[in-house]
Amino acid sequence: MAERNGMVEKRGAGLWLTHLGLIIGVLFIFFPIWLAFVASTVTQQDISQPPMPLMPGDKFLENYARALTSGVNAPVAAMLVNSLIMALGIALGKIVISLLSAFAIVYFRFPLRKLFFWLIFLTLMLPVEVRIVPTYEVIANFKMLNSYQGLILPLVASATATFLFRQFFMTVPDELAEAARVDGAKPMRFFIDILLPMSRTNIAALFVILFIYGWNQYLWPLLITTDPGMNTIVMGIKQMFPSGDDLADWPVIMATSILAMVPPVLVVVGMQRLFVRGLVESEK
Amino acid sequence: MEKRVTFKGIWLPILLVLPQLVITVVFFFYPAGQAIWQSLFIPDPFGLSMQWVGLGNFEYLFSDPYYRASFVTTAVFSILVTVVSMGVALYLAVLADRLIKGSGVYRTLLIWPYAVAPAVAGVLWLFMFNTRVGVVAWYLGLLGYDWNHVLNEGEAMGLVVVASAWGRISYNFLFFLAGLQAIPKSVIEAAAIDGAHFWTRFRTIVFPLLSPTTFFLLVVNIIYAFFETFGVIHTITSGGPQQATTILVYKVFSDGFVGQDLGSSAAQSVVLLFLVSILTVVQFKFIERRVHY
Numbered sequence: 423m424a425e426r427n428g429m430v431e432k433r434g435a436g437l438w439l440t441h442l443g444l445i446i447g448v449l450f451i452f453f454p455i456w457l458a459f460v461a462s463t464v465t466q467q468d469i470s471q472p473p474m475p476l477m478p479g480d481k482f483l484e485n486y487a488r489a490l491t492s493g494v495n496a497p498v499a500a501m502l503v504n505s506l507i508m509a510l511g512i513a514l515g516k517i518v519i520s521l522l523s524a525f526a527i528v529y530f531r532f533p534l535r536k537l538f539f540w541l542i543f544l545t546l547m548l549p550v551e552v553r554i555v556p557t558y559e560v561i562a563n564f565k566m567l568n569s570y571q572g573l574i575l576p577l578v579a580s581a582t583a584t585f586l587f588r589q590f591f592m593t594v595p596d597e598l599a600e601a602a603r604v605d606g607a608k609p610m611r612f613f614i615d616i617l618l619p620m621s622r623t624n625i626a627a628l629f630v631i632l633f634i635y636g637w638n639q640y641l642w643p644l645l646i647t648t649d650p651g652m653n654t655i656v657m658g659i660k661q662m663f664p665s666g667d668d669l670a671d672w673p674v675i676m677a678t679s680i681l682a683m684v685p686p687v688l689v690v691v692g693m694q695r696l697f698v699r700g701l702v703e704s705e706k
Numbered sequence: 707m708e709k710r711v712t713f714k715g716i717w718l719p720i721l722l723v724l725p726q727l728v729i730t731v732v733f734f735f736y737p738a739g740q741a742i743w744q745s746l747f748i749p750d751p752f753g754l755s756m757q758w759v760g761l762g763n764f765e766y767l768f769s770d771p772y773y774r775a776s777f778v779t780t781a782v783f784s785i786l787v788t789v790v791s792m793g794v795a796l797y798l799a800v801l802a803d804r805l806i807k808g809s810g811v812y813r814t815l816l817i818w819p820y821a822v823a824p825a826v827a828g829v830l831w832l833f834m835f836n837t838r839v840g841v842v843a844w845y846l847g848l849l850g851y852d853w854n855h856v857l858n859e860g861e862a863m864g865l866v867v868v869a870s871a872w873g874r875i876s877y878n879f880l881f882f883l884a885g886l887q888a889i890p891k892s893v894i895e896a897a898a899i900d901g902a903h904f905w906t907r908f909r910t911i912v913f914p915l916l917s918p919t920t921f922f923l924l925v926v927n928i929i930y931a932f933f934e935t936f937g938v939i940h941t942i943t944s945g946g947p948q949q950a951t952t953i954l955v956y957k958v959f960s961d962g963f964v965g966q967d968l969g970s971s972a973a974q975s976v977v978l979l980f981l982v983s984i985l986t987v988v989q990f991k992f993i994e995r996r997v998h999y
Contacts (some may be wrong), residue, residue, distance in 0.1 A: 440801050447798045448815045453877065455822075457841060461833065472844040523726040530719035533714050538723050541730055547986050548734045551933045551955045552897035552978045553858035555962040555971050556737035575735040579726055581772040592709070599711040609713040613738070638823035645963065651718075656823045660941050674840065679829050697881060701955060 447685045452670065455683075461676035462486070480672065489677040494662040496650035498678050504573075504647075505637055505654040506685070511574035512636030513629050516583050521621070523586035529599065547583045548641055558645050567583050568649045577642060583628055590624050627700030632695050636688045655682040730996055738979065744972035763973035771904075772949055773957065773974070780953040781822065783867060784931035791871035797879030800908070802879075803886040820876035825937030831869035832942045855943065859950035862943045865961060866951050870935045878923055885919035886912070925989045932981070954978060 442661050457476075461469055462478035464605045526532070527539055548558060566572030594617065602612040643657040653661060663670050677706050690697050736758040745763050747756035760828040767773050798816060819827075835855060843853040855861040889912060897907045913920075935954050939945060945952035945960055953962065958978065962971030 423907075437805075440804050443801045444812050445793070447801075451796075451816060451819055451872070454827075454872070456832050457834060469839050469877060472841065473841050476841075516895075519729065520725040523723040527721035528709055529713050530715060530845055532716045532719045532750050535719075538727060539989065541735070542726060545734045546729055547979065547983045548738050549982065551936060551958070552975055552982060553734070553737040553741055554751065554958060555968060555975065557733060558963075559740070560733060566942035569814040575729060579734060584726065596709065596711040599709070599713070599963055603711065603713070609715065609718060628812065634821055638825075638937075640823065640825040641835035641938070644940070645905075647994075649801060653959050656825050656937070658850040659829050660825065667993075671840070672833070675829070679826050683822045684824075686744075687818050690818050691814065694817070701877070701880065702884065 447517065447629075458676045458679050461672055464673060466669070466671065466673055470669055476642060485673040485677045486681070489681065493658075493676050493678070493703060494642075494671060494674060496653060496658070498655060498658070500651055501653050501655040501658045501678075502685075504570075504652060504679065505656065505682075506645070507570050508573045508639065508654055509633050509685075511570060512577050512639075513632035515578040516580040517625055517628060519578065520580055520587055521581035521618075524584050524591055526589055527584075528591040528608065529612075538608045542581050542584050544580070544581075547578050550576060553573060554641065561646055567646050568652045572646050573639075573643060573652075574653070577636070577639065580632075583632070584630060586624065587621065590621060594620060601672045623696070623699070626693070627696045629700075630689055631700040633689055637686050639646050655686035733874050741972045741975040742926040744968060745976045748969040759809070759969070763969045764977075767817050767970060768975070772952075774953055775949065775950050776957045778953065779863075779949075780869055780932065783840055783863065783935075783953050784928050785868075786863075786867040786872045787874070787931040787935070788924060788927040790867060792878050792882075792920075792927060794871070795875045796882050797880050798875070799882035800912075802883055809883070813880070816879050817876045819873050820880075822873050823872060823937060824935055825941050826867050827873040827984050828866075828938040828941030829866060831872070831938075835865055844901070857947055858968065860949055862951050866935070866939050866942050870938045873929060874927065878927070881919055881923055882916070925985065929982075929985050929989070932985070954981075 442645060457474075460476060461474060461476050462485050463482040464475060465481055468474055468479060490502075491497055493501070523542065527535060561567060561572045561576065566570075566575070598616055602616065607615075610650070638656055639654070640657050644652045644660075647657070648651050650658070650661065655678065659675060659682060662675050662678065734856070744756075746758060747754050748759050748763065798812075802812045802816075805812070823829075832840075834840050835853060837843055837854050837856060840853075846853045853861060855865045874974060893911060893915075895906060897911055902910070931951070933955055935953070939951055939953065939956050940959075941955075943951045954974065954980065958971055958974045960975065961967045963979050
């Protein structure tokens with residue numbers, strides 16, 4: 423970009439070119455989603471004879487109602503509920519067990535403390551993708567296939583969240599624990615009355631990240647939910663495609679895709695500040 | 707780092723770490739141990755007994771041309787996803803950083819695809835390039851280009867790369883923008899006064915100062931491409947055509963669950979385990995550096 427005067431601030435043509443570049447980027451990001459939205463508001467006829475229209479049609483209510491109440495294999499409303507339970511279970515579960523173990527590791531001296539710490543640390547190296555077959559066998563032995571416990575438990579241990587809380591607890595002034603001890607407060611009183619309220623923002627930021635992580639899981643639900651009624655919405659979309667040469671029911675599939683992204687997108691946009699914070703913190 | 711003030715008690719803290727410990731042992735260490743153990747056996751055809759083969763599964767694995775091809779596929783795929791998503795994100799972040807007003811609006815508009823699941827991104831891109839109804843495929847046809855990712859290996863790879871990179875741009879954009887905004891404006895102004903043009907400033911000052919962010923993102927994106935893109939590949943190509951898009955994680959799944967070849971799948975899990983360990987160590991090294999920077 424030409425900058426004859428060497429100024430850092432942009433004016434005139436340079437400013438417009440900057441905006442233009444960004445707008446092209448935004449359009450590139452939006453285009454696939456716009457097309458999906460359009461497809462979810464038109465008839466199968468409109469799509470099966472390409473090119474499909476680029477402006478929304480009038481079948482919005484019809485398509486979404488059909489997806490939610492009947493879907494292809496199972497009503498999408500049920501899948502939304504499954505996804506919600508799984509995402510909340512994973513996010514809250516990770517937060518609770520991480521808070522407890524971080525509290526123990528930071529505020530107590532007990533035998534094997536270092537060992538526990540390293541065991542938790544090592545889970546970073548064991549994403550579910552690496553141990554799918556044996557983890558599946560464990561869940562099958564516990565008779566947890568097609569169950570919420572089976573969807574949630576194997577994904578609940580989190581080294582990242584434990585580290586984040588440990589890091590944060592280390593910055594809490596010692597005087598607070600000292601004062602609590604002098605007052606004769608039990609450790610759990612201190613944890614509930616002082617530590618938890620202080621961790622509010624961290625918990626919220628982490629919740630945003632973990633909710634999206636749980637909602638967007640694909641491989642694990644694909645393996646353990648063979649009953650369409652237990653499918654989560656993100657993995658259920660692929661199951662809606664016909665196996666043979668038949669034409670897919672695109673309006674319903676696209677309505678389902680839009681429904682699958684609405685909750686996590688709302689969380690990200692609505693809690694943008696917490697989201698950015700959570701992202702940066704949890705990667706530290 | 708240790709706390710000076712601690713509470714007394716042994717059973718309470720053990721009780722507190724217990725939930726995490728139990729889940730970690732039952733769902734992480736036991737299965738990982740099983741994978742390592744199973745990788746040393748082959749089950750008989752009826753699944754009744756296991757026969758010890760030592761490192762036989764690994765020898766077999768690495769002599770399998772499909773497995774070796776899967777390594778190459780994974781490398782090509784990861785490099786492309788990382789380069790495309792980081793390149794686009796850096797470009798957009800540099801532009802947004804130039805704005806005095808309005809960069810917040812663009813940030814809001816650009817970050818939310820982070821929330822779109824890889825599997826959903828896969829369906830969106832599949833829809834655009836579907837050989838029967840896809841709009842982009844149709845317009846390409848008008849231009850005389852016959853798009854068919856179901857048969858053409860290069861096109862299949864291109865499609866899964868773009869779909870995987872697309873959702874990742876938001877994440878990289880956020881970190882690049884934060885990195886750029888942390889560079890003191892005075893440094894850049896000083897260079898501008900010395901007559902350095904935009905591209906010179908970027909090459910000699912901005913990009914080097916951004917390198918901790920870039921290193922960090924490189925590692926994180928490679929991990930993403932390795933492990934989190936399963937949904938994209940499963941929805942768009944199912945590893946095909948001719949295994950052209952079968953990355954390592956996809957192969958563990960297809961050999962273990964579709965092909966029921968447990969010995970080989972377990973050996974592949976162990977290889978992956980080894981790869982994640984390396985990546986995790988590298989990630990920690992870079993993050994250390996990032997914190998001290």
